[in-house]
Amino acid sequence: MAHEFAHEPDDRRYTLRVDGQLACIVDYAINGNIIALTRTYTQPPQRGHGYAAELVEFAVTDIEATTDYRIVSSCWYVSAWFDQHPERTGLLAR
Numbered sequence: 001m002a003h004e005f006a007h008e009p010d011d012r013r014y015t016l017r018v019d020g021q022l023a024c025i026v027d028y029a030i031n032g033n034i035i036a037l038t039r040t041y042t043q044p045p046q047r048g049h050g051y052a053a054e055l056v057e058f059a060v061t062d063i064e065a066t067t068d069y070r071i072v073s074s075c076w077y078v079s080a081w082f083d084q085h086p087e088r089t090g091l092l093a094r
Contacts, residue, residue, distance in 0.1 A: 001018050003018055003054070004018075012029065013027045014055055018051070037073055040055070070091065
């Protein structure tokens with residue numbers, strides 16, 4: 001299965017396509033130097049494969065590498081991801 005990660009700034013989201021089909025999205029909003037990850041959604045037939053975790057990791061890594069934004073988790077899934085990756089919590093807004 002081919003995984004294609006993308007940042008789609010015009011739509012303010014990160015996406016994961018599996019074999020060309022949209023599998024998962026992470027939506028965001030920007031306010032000043034804060035980026036709020038507001039929603040994670042996985043298509044029902046694609047659930048249970050770990051795609052959301054992969055996409056959140058891609059988004060967090062991209063934000064860290066390409067911006068000076070601090071992250072606010074406005075989504076329960078993103079909050080749970082940070083709980084499981086305490087080494088990345090330095091990126092969170094205080």
